[in-house]
Amino acid sequence: MNATFNRYFDDLRKSRVWTSVFRGGTGQSTLHNSMAIQQNVFLHLLPTKVRTRLIEFNATWYLGTLTLGTFGILVITGILLMLYYHPSVPQAYADTKDLQFVVSSGQFLRNLHRWSAHAMVFLVFAHMFRVFYRGAYRPPREFNWVIGVVLLLITLLLSYTGYLLPWDQLAFWAITVGSNIASAVPLMGDKVRFLMLGGHFVNANALLRFYVLHCMILPLAALFFIAIHFWRIRKDGGLYARHTEPDVVMTTAPARPPL
Amino acid sequence: MADTSTSDTNKAAATNERTQTTAYPAIDRREFFVRMGLGSLGIAAAGTAVFGYQFLSPNVLYEPSPVVNMGKPESYSLDSVTLDVDARIFVIHGKEGFFAINAVCTHLGCLTAWKPDSARIECPCHGSKFAVFQTEGKRPGEKIEGPAPKPLPWFKMWLNDEGELMVDRSEEIRPLTFVRV
Numbered sequence A: 001m002n003a004t005f006n007r008y009f010d011d012l013r014k015s016r017v018w019t020s021v022f023r024g025g026t027g028q029s030t031l032h033n034s035m036a037i038q039q040n041v042f043l044h045l046l047p048t049k050v051r052t053r054l055i056e057f058n059a060t061w062y063l064g065t066l067t068l069g070t071f072g073i074l075v076i077t078g079i080l081l082m083l084y085y086h087p088s089v090p091q092a093y094a095d096t097k098d099l100q101f102v103v104s105s106g107q108f109l110r111n112l113h114r115w116s117a118h119a120m121v122f123l124v125f126a127h128m129f130r131v132f133y134r135g136a137y138r139p140p141r142e143f144n145w146v147i148g149v150v151l152l153l154i155t156l157l158l159s160y161t162g163y164l165l166p167w168d169q170l171a172f173w174a175i176t177v178g179s180n181i182a183s184a185v186p187l188m189g190d191k192v193r194f195l196m197l198g199g200h201f202v203n204a205n206a207l208l209r210f211y212v213l214h215c216m217i218l219p220l221a222a223l224f225f226i227a228i229h230f231w232r233i234r235k236d237g238g239l240y241a242r243h244t245e246p247d248v249v250m251t252t253a254p255a256r257p258p259l
Numbered sequence B: 001m002a003d004t005s006t007s008d009t010n011k012a013a014a015t016n017e018r019t020q021t022t023a024y025p026a027i028d029r030r031e032f033f034v035r036m037g038l039g040s041l042g043i044a045a046a047g048t049a050v051f052g053y054q055f056l057s058p059n060v061l062y063e064p065s066p067v068v069n070m071g072k073p074e075s076y077s078l079d080s081v082t083l084d085v086d087a088r089i090f091v092i093h094g095k096e097g098f099f100a101i102n103a104v105c106t107h108l109g110c111l112t113a114w115k116p117d118s119a120r121i122e123c124p125c126h127g128s129k130f131a132v133f134q135t136e137g138k139r140p141g142e143k144i145e146g147p148a149p150k151p152l153p154w155f156k157m158w159l160n161d162e163g164e165l166m167v168d169r170s171e172e173i174r175p176l177t178f179v180r181v
Helices: A002-014 A016-021 A030-038 A063-082 A089-101 A106-134 A142-164 A169-182 A189-197 A204-235 A247-251 B002-023 B029-056
Strands: B067-069 B080-084 B089-093 B098-102 B113-115 B120-122 B129-131 B143-145 B154-159 B165-173
Touching: A002 A016, A063 A106, A063 A204, A089 A106, A089 A204, A106 A142, A142 A169, A142 A204, A169 A189, A169 A204, A189 A204, B080 B113, B089 B165, B098 B165
Parallel strands: none
Antiparallel strands: B067 B165, B080 B089, B089 B098, B098 B154, B113 B120, B120 B129, B129 B143, B154 B165
16 A cells, blocks of 8 residues: 555655745655755755654754744634624623634634643743753854744743633733733833723723734744744754764863953 | 156055045945945935834824712712722812812822721732821822822813813823812
């Protein structure tokens, strides 16, 4: 059966449509395998060659990949939830209840969105601790650590903006408290809060602003930085393996002139 | 002869002028255009920031008026503390007279509540407690305990022509300013 499958797949790969889409051409050589990665718009972000040991569970615990997985679930379930949700004061809470009790699979999708959000925050932190304790943030990977911090902030902002959308008591008071924390910024705190909420209270403008941030601006920002994050793994020499690092990185600090 | 000497002088002057020009930091045409381009981009970026800020600040707000009508003073019995949840203020009828204080906690904006048992205003979020009547050396609105950084402000209160209590929630006044009816 495997042979039959391979024969049909080879025929497919020789077809005109396939060769017009995938320029690597047919063949099993290392060159063809490399080109399959390098010439694909999505896969070219990733390293062409990876050590077998580094794609085993033990090397990374797959925390970054799992985070991407939860992000994918959140995008898909989020888009589906958007089809039934109106970001307006009279309707937001009723729509949330409708999703739970009236829409087919609505309860499942809402819970999946919520639990994936919790899981994503947990996984982002787990990933960060793993990178920190393994020392994988050290040069030449220090810029990718910075990108990771930006992604952590975006993840937390996504959680925060999504919190308001059900428009229940918990959401209302959590955002009231959160936006008051923002107003503690020196000098321009009250202005920051005013721009955030689009008014003096958590109201219709705030709901709409948080909706746009949650469904449009922050996911796009996340996608942008995720792409850079992955591409930097390749540019910084692939996944971090402790025993492949030069000793100088491990043992010596740069010499400083005495003060 | 005179003509020649004049032209010589001109030539010398021209040479002198040229050397003077090149003595200034040289800006050729390309450099000039680069600076013009970067300058315009900078101005455009600053303009975009200003327009962006203005666009994001709403000019018209469909929020409730800060001035609220709290009804007849007779409806508030002596030593009563009344919370209006919609207006987010306490109307208090004390021995000295009527006054209104903000019911929004100065810590993080939660709605506080009047607790008759302890005769205090308490915030459910982080446990700030405020005085209502002049007790324990505290004036009404002052914090007794908790994380609140400031006392609950007093709002301007007056009687309108129909003899009803009016409160302006946008105008804070000096504490211990009572309305006597």
